[in-house]
Amino acid sequence: MxxxxxxxxxxxxxxxxxxxxxxxxxxxxSESHVAAGFVATFGExxxxxxxxxxxxxxxxxxxxxxxxxxxxxxxxxxxxxxxGEDALVLSTGYFGDGFADCxxxxxxxxxxxxxxxxxxxxVADVEKALKEKxxxxxxxTHVDTSTGVLSDIKSIAAAVKKVSPExxxxxxxVCSVACEELAFDEWGLDGVVTAGQKAxxxxxxxxxxxxxxxxxxxxxxxxTEPATxxxxxxxxxxxxxxxxxxxxxxxATPSPQLVHALNTALKQILSKPLSERFSKHIExxxxxxxxxxxxxxxxxxxxxxxxSHAMTAIYLPEGxxxxxxxxxLLSKGIIFAGGIHKEIGTKYIRFGHMxxxxxxxxxxxVDKALEALKTALGECGYKx
Amino acid sequence: MxxxxxxxxxxxxxxxxxxxxxxxxxxxxSESHVAAGFVATFGExxxxxxxxxxxxxxxxxxxxxxxxxxxxxxxxxxxxxxxGEDALVLSTGYFGDGFADCxxxxxxxxxxxxxxxxxxxxVADVEKALKEKxxxxxxxTHVDTSTGVLSDIKSIAAAVKKVSPExxxxxxxVCSVACEELAFDEWGLDGVVTAGQKAxxxxxxxxxxxxxxxxxxxxxxxxTEPATxxxxxxxxxxxxxxxxxxxxxxxATPSPQLVHALNTALKQILSKPLSERFSKHIExxxxxxxxxxxxxxxxxxxxxxxxSHAMTAIYLPEGxxxxxxxxxLLSKGIIFAGGIHKEIGTKYIRFGHMxxxxxxxxxxxVDKALEALKTALGECGYKx
Numbered sequence: 001m002x003x004x005x006x007x008x009x010x011x012x013x014x015x016x017x018x019x020x021x022x023x024x025x026x027x028x029x030s031e032s033h034v035a036a037g038f039v040a041t042f043g044e045x046x047x048x049x050x051x052x053x054x055x056x057x058x059x060x061x062x063x064x065x066x067x068x069x070x071x072x073x074x075x076x077x078x079x080x081x082x083x084g085e086d087a088l089v090l091s092t093g094y095f096g097d098g099f100a101d102c103x104x105x106x107x108x109x110x111x112x113x114x115x116x117x118x119x120x121x122x123v124a125d126v127e128k129a130l131k132e133k134x135x136x137x138x139x140x141t142h143v144d145t146s147t148g149v150l151s152d153i154k155s156i157a158a159a160v161k162k163v164s165p166e167x168x169x170x171x172x173x174v175c176s177v178a179c180e181e182l183a184f185d186e187w188g189l190d191g192v193v194t195a196g197q198k199a200x201x202x203x204x205x206x207x208x209x210x211x212x213x214x215x216x217x218x219x220x221x222x223x224t225e226p227a228t229x230x231x232x233x234x235x236x237x238x239x240x241x242x243x244x245x246x247x248x249x250x251x252a253t254p255s256p257q258l259v260h261a262l263n264t265a266l267k268q269i270l271s272k273p274l275s276e277r278f279s280k281h282i283e284x285x286x287x288x289x290x291x292x293x294x295x296x297x298x299x300x301x302x303x304x305x306x307x308s309h310a311m312t313a314i315y316l317p318e319g320x321x322x323x324x325x326x327x328x329l330l331s332k333g334i335i336f337a338g339g340i341h342k343e344i345g346t347k348y349i350r351f352g353h354m355x356x357x358x359x360x361x362x363x364x365x366v367d368k369a370l371e372a373l374k375t376a377l378g379e380c381g382y383k384x
Numbered sequence: 385m386x387x388x389x390x391x392x393x394x395x396x397x398x399x400x401x402x403x404x405x406x407x408x409x410x411x412x413x414s415e416s417h418v419a420a421g422f423v424a425t426f427g428e429x430x431x432x433x434x435x436x437x438x439x440x441x442x443x444x445x446x447x448x449x450x451x452x453x454x455x456x457x458x459x460x461x462x463x464x465x466x467x468g469e470d471a472l473v474l475s476t477g478y479f480g481d482g483f484a485d486c487x488x489x490x491x492x493x494x495x496x497x498x499x500x501x502x503x504x505x506x507v508a509d510v511e512k513a514l515k516e517k518x519x520x521x522x523x524x525t526h527v528d529t530s531t532g533v534l535s536d537i538k539s540i541a542a543a544v545k546k547v548s549p550e551x552x553x554x555x556x557x558v559c560s561v562a563c564e565e566l567a568f569d570e571w572g573l574d575g576v577v578t579a580g581q582k583a584x585x586x587x588x589x590x591x592x593x594x595x596x597x598x599x600x601x602x603x604x605x606x607x608t609e610p611a612t613x614x615x616x617x618x619x620x621x622x623x624x625x626x627x628x629x630x631x632x633x634x635x636a637t638p639s640p641q642l643v644h645a646l647n648t649a650l651k652q653i654l655s656k657p658l659s660e661r662f663s664k665h666i667e668x669x670x671x672x673x674x675x676x677x678x679x680x681x682x683x684x685x686x687x688x689x690x691x692s693h694a695m696t697a698i699y700l701p702e703g704x705x706x707x708x709x710x711x712x713l714l715s716k717g718i719i720f721a722g723g724i725h726k727e728i729g730t731k732y733i734r735f736g737h738m739x740x741x742x743x744x745x746x747x748x749x750v751d752k753a754l755e756a757l758k759t760a761l762g763e764c765g766y767k768x
Contacts (some may be wrong), residue, residue: 007413018414026410026641029391030402032719033588066452066589067614070636074614083487083611150628197637204417205450205589205639227467227611229486230451230458252452256399256588257410258639335416340634357675363678 003257008330011369012337013145013175013352014198019268019360022202025260034248035257042259046244049210052177052200053192054274059213063207063233063240064262066255069174071207071231072193073102076139076170078226079219079233081190083107083334085136088129088167090156091151092120094146094340099139099172111135117344118147118302130163137168137190142176143308144341145198147285148283149301150180150308157187170216174198175272176206178269179281179310179354190215199281199310201355202265203260277359278309284358284366285309288351291370295377295384300341300348311352313318313339314373320380322349328376334369392714395753396721397529397559397695397736398582403652403744406586407759409644417640418632427642430628432650433594436561436584436702437576438658440567443597447617447624449645450639451560454620455591455615456577457486460523460554462610463603463617467491469520472513472551474540474751476504478530478724483556490611500751501728502686504529506537514547521552521574526560527692529582532734533685534692538720541571552599558582561592562653563665563694563738574599580642582695583665585739586649589642661743662693667695668742668750672735675754677743678759679768684732695736697723698757704764707731714759718753 010017031038040065049062064277065071076099081087087108089100093117100112113121115130130138138160140151157169168190173182177192179199184192190212196202211219211233219226219233226232235251242249269277289299289307292314316325322338326349329336337352339345351373357365374384386701394401415422426448431444449455460483465471471492473484476499484496497505497513514522522544524535541553552574557566561576563583567574574596580586595617603610603617610616626633636767653661673683673691676698684697700709706722710733713720721736723729735757741749758768 010414010416012416015414015417015637023411023413023641027407029407030394030399030587031391032721033399034721035719065457066450068450068638071451071614072609077613078611105609105616106611139673154744170464183767194744195637203639203641204637205642225489226488227462228458229461229489230455231614232489236454252454253399253579253588254452255587255642257407257587258589290433335419337416339419 001015007099008333008335009365009368010335011352011357011365012335013350014353015204016198016201016355017357017365018201018203019356022261025264026257028257028260031256032211033253034250037245038256039248041263042243042254043246045259045266046240046261048263048270049208051270052266053184053210054186055183055210057213059216059238060184061211061216061237063209063236064259065236067207068204069195069207072209073099075207075209075230076191077108077234078194078228078231079101080168080215081106081108081136082222084109086111086133088113088135088138090121090126090138090140090151091115092141092147092149092151093144094342095144095172096141099141101328115149117341118148118149118300119306120151123152123159125161126156127159128354130160130167134164135167137170139170139172141172142180142182143166143310145311146176147300148308148311148313149306149340153182155278155329157189168218175308175310179278180308181278184210184309195263196265199354200265200269202262203258205255206262261299280359281309281354284353285312288312288353288366288370293375310352310354313348313350315348317377320377320382322346323382325376327370328379332375334370334372392717392719393749393752394719395736395741395749396719397734399588399737400582400585400736401741401749402585402587403740406645406648409648410587410641412641412644415640417637418634422640423627423630423632425647426638427630429643429647429650430624432647432654433592435654436650437566437568437594438570439594441569441597443600444568444594445600445621445624447593447620448643449587449620451591452588453579453591456593457483458615459574459591459593459617460577461487461490461492462612462615464552465490465492465520466597466606466608468493470495470517472497472519472522474505474510474522474524474535475499476525476531476533476535477528477631478726479528479556480525482524499533501725502533503690504533504535504685507536507543510540511543511547514544514551518548519551521554523554523556525556526564526566527694529559529695531684532692532695532697533690537566538571541573545572552602555675558693559694563662564692565662568594580646582651583738584649584653586643586646589639590646664743665693665738667739669696671735672696672750672754679758694738695734697732699732701761701766704761704766706730708764709760711735712763714758716756716759718756
């Protein structure tokens, strides 16, 4: 158990609550980034990521780089697309729009397919777009943290394989990796970018990604050099390969403490079958969604098949504002997040139910949160 | 005191040994990156950085961004220089060369002035170069971690002010901030980029920098948009300003744990006058250099005025190889680093004596290390 003082339960869609063992790994004594002990830990961590992403293809390449989850977008935008090349971005909210902005910043020619608010672009529309133009990459946000909309990655990847097999399929998995089913090899993905502080359950500070052998080939065969230094996959590639082969290597100093924390988090996750973990997240998510619907509230992600199992974005009742309800929740020891959608951001709140909150049976986070929500809304004058 | 098991003393030129309170801050319970408590801590941390860099000019702007120290080069290269513009890079080793590579990756037209091995470019040569061409920026590595060569930032900045006042003066302070005198305002610097894991004494994972109001103006007045997303100073600027004003703000998720650790480290550093800290580093460095010279060893940085106080790069005696001496040091509980200079890398070792190793009187790191070095070299057959 933690020696930390009691603190409110953090149930935003990331950062999430962290396990005590993960936090203790953050305080690991100082090590050289090229010493045998740390090299072994980093190498093992990279190998564990292969399991998490469900890839056994030796050509797949994991990357762990100091940065925020956002850095994953830059990795994709500067390494896999050359200026002037076409990218198809499927957007289901703020983060899909952000990925498009990032691609544009590096000179990609972006076509954005937007889902309706609370929904996702349909596979038929994606197929139609792919037939109209040859795209270098397609990007899709698995769970858009702004709306809680889930994308159907398997069907989209299948559509790309059918209509435009040369197009690289890139998934923003920041809010999905380690809680939503994501089968890198089986679905034929070319890149998944994520971060530690959501369902993986590791403090923020690392960009974590997996790229296919095909994506690595695209990087190696570019016509132009990518205009970046720190985000250059070509520079990081031998470093990651060396670490995984337990050989010291240097490009920029990793954070040994964050790598230890990620190692601990991954071992906890992989100590049980992933299928069990995904089922548990579905079970918890279903319970949350049923309870808030029973309270007469509406969920931002409209259709059940479009709803993520990582989080729930919940419309507030008429007359209840975010600045009223969040402090009332905090007074009951619960932290939710406000909305961040450009059109409806002030109208809803977000409840993250990932990681130990969903899978640790010793915790009572979800029930406590649902009870607190009911009471807080009552205090705001709302009757279910 | 630490509850960690005993571990060898890490005396490489970064990461360094960390204080227990700093490591404990790394295990801080999870917080929202936009909650009042964390916003206050981050805001205070940014303000503390102004003290550390010795700037009271309100136009100066600190940045703390998840990443490695290397990301600071990217910040400079993509934001302050437009493709095709001229940069003058003063190099005193591996890291000066790296900064030049980074600038070139973004399209800068780089002129590199190299010091001799173990030395630095002379101020007269810098003035001559500045007279020959109008440079957008000059970059200089304060302490090159590869060689332990110290640059005379004050004189170089004065030369720029005299000969080419429009040229921005940018310092790579990764291995100097918090151990070498560096007066941002007084010397008229436009940018200093650094990282936590050296003399600041905070685990790796953050790019820490300070830019002048003039540098920020250059970013704001660019003719072209910088081709980056995560490293865009324009995107980070309002975020940093909001945090320091204690207002929540979001672009990419910071690491609350690393920010807490940095906050703790900065408060420790700033609890005493900086001048005392710099003197202590000089005193320790002088002792190291005298002892190794008395042992008959040569220091890579040839002239006393070119020698950094952060670290000492020491040539091994004839016939003693790095793979012989480092394991012998480790068996005595001491970790030094090998060389990383392209021409002489196999011929020397590096001893970092920064942070708590230099200033914490309860520790005995330096004497233990010097004694271990003497014994280890003796075991390798060397007689002083």
